[in-house]
Amino acid sequence: MLSFFFDTYAFYEIIVGNPNYKPFTEDVKIITTQLNLMELYYQLLALYNKEDAVTFFKRYEEFIVPVSNEIIIEAMDFRKQHYTKDLSYVDCIGYTLAKKMNIPFLTGDRQFEEMANVKFIK
Numbered sequence: 082m083l084s085f086f087f088d089t090y091a092f093y094e095i096i097v098g099n100p101n102y103k104p105f106t107e108d109v110k111i112i113t114t115q116l117n118l119m120e121l122y123y124q125l126l127a128l129y130n131k132e133d134a135v136t137f138f139k140r141y142e143e144f145i146v147p148v149s150n151e152i153i154i155e156a157m158d159f160r161k162q163h164y165t166k167d168l169s170y171v172d173c174i175g176y177t178l179a180k181k182m183n184i185p186f187l188t189g190d191r192q193f194e195e196m197a198n199v200k201f202i203k
Contacts (some may be wrong), residue, residue, distance in 0.1 A: 084110040085200060086179035087144070088172065088188035089120040094202075096125070096137060099200050106165060111144040116171045118142060137174060152178050166192040 085105065087090075092113070094102045118138050125134035156177040160168050168176075172190060176198075179186040185200040186193065193199045 082108055082110050084112060084182075084184040085187040086175055086182065086184055086191075087111050087113045087117065087141075088175050088186060088190065089117045089124070090189045091202070092117070092121045092137075092141060093124055093189040094189060097128075105202075111141070112146055112179070112182065113141065113144050114171075114175060114178065115142075115145050116148070117175055118145065120171055130137050137139075146178070146182075148174055148178065152181060155181070168192055 087105075091102060091105065093148055096105055121141070122134050122138045124125055124127040129137075152174060156170070159177055160170065160173040170187075172193070176186045176193065176196070180198050186196075187200045187202065188197055189201065189203045194201045
């Protein structure tokens with residue numbers, strides 16, 4: 082079974098039914114952080130009611146892995162190195178964690194399109 086780090090973008094696209102993300106809905110191991118689900122919850126509040134947003138949050142919370150202080154420091158170094166791309170803190174943490182775990186970072190965020198270790202799906 083293939084493992085992927087699911088960026089907030091990936092979760093959102095799956096929830097809204099983007100067919101390009103259908104292959105990532107079965108037979109994949111999902112890894113994410115609490116921060117990604119925080120972002121997802123906030124985005125879903127704009128589309129759905131609170132109850133539905135909470136339901137989606139809870140659906141994915143079993144895939145949360147902890148973020149160490151080491152990852153935070155590496156992620157902020159990465160963000161500083163790529164400051165012209167205007168990357169979010171959460172994205173930098175997820176990308177760094179994916180690299181550390183040696184799994185692809187699944188996203189459609191254009192800032193990551195040409196980066197190593199990224200599975201870019203629009």
